[in-house]
Amino acid sequence: MTQPAPLTVVFDLDGTLVETAPDLLEALTVALKAEGVDPLPFEQGRDLIGAGARALVQRGLKVAERMATEDRIDELHAIFLDHYGAHIADRSHPYDGCLAALDRLKAQGARLAVCTNKIERYARQLLDALGMTEKFDAIVGGDTYPVSKPRPEPLLGAIEQAGGDPARAIMVGDSETDVGAARAAGVPVVVASFGYTLIPPTELGGDALIDHYDELDVAVARLAPAACA
Numbered sequence: 001m002t003q004p005a006p007l008t009v010v011f012d013l014d015g016t017l018v019e020t021a022p023d024l025l026e027a028l029t030v031a032l033k034a035e036g037v038d039p040l041p042f043e044q045g046r047d048l049i050g051a052g053a054r055a056l057v058q059r060g061l062k063v064a065e066r067m068a069t070e071d072r073i074d075e076l077h078a079i080f081l082d083h084y085g086a087h088i089a090d091r092s093h094p095y096d097g098c099l100a101a102l103d104r105l106k107a108q109g110a111r112l113a114v115c116t117n118k119i120e121r122y123a124r125q126l127l128d129a130l131g132m133t134e135k136f137d138a139i140v141g142g143d144t145y146p147v148s149k150p151r152p153e154p155l156l157g158a159i160e161q162a163g164g165d166p167a168r169a170i171m172v173g174d175s176e177t178d179v180g181a182a183r184a185a186g187v188p189v190v191v192a193s194f195g196y197t198l199i200p201p202t203e204l205g206g207d208a209l210i211d212h213y214d215e216l217d218v219a220v221a222r223l224a225p226a227a228c229a
């Protein structure tokens with residue numbers, strides 16, 4: 001009898017594995033300042049994260065009711081990235097219980113992957129700085145493929161790069177882009193309630209909701225496709 005393919009668990013990065021809001025919003029403050037815009041309140045800025053850095057700059061300008069040309073948004077995005085790259089892990093840290101939960105999944109034989117809308121280079125820089133890179137069999141960013149979440153291609157690509165099978169995979173994420181990508185790929189999705197989202201986590205339409213990493217094992221066991229070990 002052939003061995004069933006291992007389970008692959010694919011994680012979103014910002015707001016799911018790592019609390020990155022303090023460093024992302026500091027970079028947003030620097031970019032908005034270049035446009036003469038005041039910093040956003042932290043809680044308001046936090047919810048704007050999830051569709052990539054350029055979208056964060058765009059959303060920040062929109063909240064401040066500031067119009068900008070696409071070229072100016074590109075310039076502000078560059079200012080954002082300059083600052084962010086130099087301060088990527090000043091205050092960012094994995095969520096409570098995250099590293100232990102990854103180790104438990106790994107010990108059970110799961111493949112682990114990251115699928116983020118962060119530019120891949122920055123995702124790798126962040127994971128390196130936090131000593132987390134080695135935990136993953138694949139790391140896919142928002143620019144790894146021609147399209148990003150909520151399209152399914154990056155998620156399917158992450159599963160493939162990790163040596164997994166989409167029929168034996170689970171996504172864990174915090175926002176509508178993650179649920180959208182998972183639905184489009186036909187992969188069950190666990191929503192982490194502690195991340196960043198414009199839509200309340202309970203209304204994202206995930207298959208399970210966790211408030212802490214201690215709850216992940218039960219959610220994964222419940223959603224793991226039946227044929228999985």
Ligand SMILES: O=C(O)COP(=O)(O)O
Nearest residue numbers: 013014050051052116117
């Ligand atoms: O940096 C972002 O805005 C998105 O990142 P995420 O896909 O890891 O949430």
Ligand SMILES: [Mg+2]
Nearest residue numbers: 012014015174
């Ligand atoms: Mg996220």
